[in-house]
Amino acid sequence: MSSLRHFFRAMYVVVAVLLAVALFVPQVRMYRQEQSHTEIVAQLRFLRERLDSGLGGEMQSMFPEGYVFSHVLYGLAWTDVAREQANYRDQAVREARWALQRLDSPSGRAVFDARSRPAYGVFYVGWSSRLRGAVIELAGAGAPETERFTADCEALAAAFDADGPFLAAYPGQAWPVDNVVAVAALRIHDRVIGSRFESVVARWLTAAKASLDPDTGLMPHSVTPVREGARGSSQAIIQRFLPEIDTAWANQQYDTFRREFIDTPLGLPGVREYPRGRDGAGDVDSGPLVLGISVSATVVTLGAARAHGDEPLANSLTGLGESLGVPITLGDSKRYALGALPIGDAFLAWSFAEPRPDAETAFAPVVGWWWRLPWHAIALAFLALLWFPIARELRPRSPRSAAPPAA
Numbered sequence: 001m002s003s004l005r006h007f008f009r010a011m012y013v014v015v016a017v018l019l020a021v022a023l024f025v026p027q028v029r030m031y032r033q034e035q036s037h038t039e040i041v042a043q044l045r046f047l048r049e050r051l052d053s054g055l056g057g058e059m060q061s062m063f064p065e066g067y068v069f070s071h072v073l074y075g076l077a078w079t080d081v082a083r084e085q086a087n088y089r090d091q092a093v094r095e096a097r098w099a100l101q102r103l104d105s106p107s108g109r110a111v112f113d114a115r116s117r118p119a120y121g122v123f124y125v126g127w128s129s130r131l132r133g134a135v136i137e138l139a140g141a142g143a144p145e146t147e148r149f150t151a152d153c154e155a156l157a158a159a160f161d162a163d164g165p166f167l168a169a170y171p172g173q174a175w176p177v178d179n180v181v182a183v184a185a186l187r188i189h190d191r192v193i194g195s196r197f198e199s200v201v202a203r204w205l206t207a208a209k210a211s212l213d214p215d216t217g218l219m220p221h222s223v224t225p226v227r228e229g230a231r232g233s234s235q236a237i238i239q240r241f242l243p244e245i246d247t248a249w250a251n252q253q254y255d256t257f258r259r260e261f262i263d264t265p266l267g268l269p270g271v272r273e274y275p276r277g278r279d280g281a282g283d284v285d286s287g288p289l290v291l292g293i294s295v296s297a298t299v300v301t302l303g304a305a306r307a308h309g310d311e312p313l314a315n316s317l318t319g320l321g322e323s324l325g326v327p328i329t330l331g332d333s334k335r336y337a338l339g340a341l342p343i344g345d346a347f348l349a350w351s352f353a354e355p356r357p358d359a360e361t362a363f364a365p366v367v368g369w370w371w372r373l374p375w376h377a378i379a380l381a382f383l384a385l386l387w388f389p390i391a392r393e394l395r396p397r398s399p400r401s402a403a404p405p406a407a
Contacts, residue, residue: 023379029322030372033315042332055342064111079138083355099131111170113170117155122169123169136192156182173222173224174223175222184244213229216229218260229275235257264366267374296344302318308361309357309363
């Protein structure tokens, strides 16, 4: 009987140690404010393995743009890494070109309509063109993608002049966020290849500014078939790309976005799916909502914060992601949430890879300096309860209590 008691006591200690480590590591990771390029590349290795094993098709079965997002974010993350670390340039160009080949395939175009203007719609042409432009920027003048990129940009420009400012992604369905990505592709064309679409972009900006959501002053979430006001899941992407189009307006829009959508339920930073004062249900765009917070919008906003030089928000979201995201490194690859939802890894890698601007911008803190302390206190309280039985066993007994009872 005594040996069995010793066995269970030893098992309890082992479990207690494992739980203590499991609680301690996330507490430390809350203080992470930056991801090294080595870690981002490790994420991309994991994603490449999953893409090779059919991730695009899996994600396509979950939401309509799953195949495109899985590949385009992988390619964009590589090009962003190489923008800061030139030693990754050749690998980034090679991997981004591989992603473009997968996009430029029947599987990549399957859900889009060739009869749209531009052909296959603004979502497909906009995202693939933005990636193609990034490849040309890294590969240099004379890159083989140049002719296709210019032709697609001309098709976008003609469509904006005819039907803008918000072109359809699918017949009868238009989201402004897709158009922001497409206009960013026009901008990268003019920066990398030569000025050609300045007037088109200027006209688009005028029209877009006249079509804002009256309640928030931000771009609406959708305009066709129904008009819906600004939402966090689309705003996060808009704020990521808008600085490439018009820096001054982007700064104004980001300040408004920050005021309307950044929140701190339970003391943790996050991004609301609906602006302050509005509630709504989660959907395929936002994912499940937790106290009004969209996890997908929060992850993408990390990249937007980096693009705007918003260190208080970017740093706190990085620490939160490293703590709650359960990152695991196996060999030379890194994954989050045990690799259960790789599309989340794709968005995270893309967000972490966004280069910070050279100029510093002053932003107010999102959370107080103490925001981690309540979570440390909860962890310590749990550990105290966990280890109390062990401490009681190890506590020295007084001679009186240790003496055998009298006969």
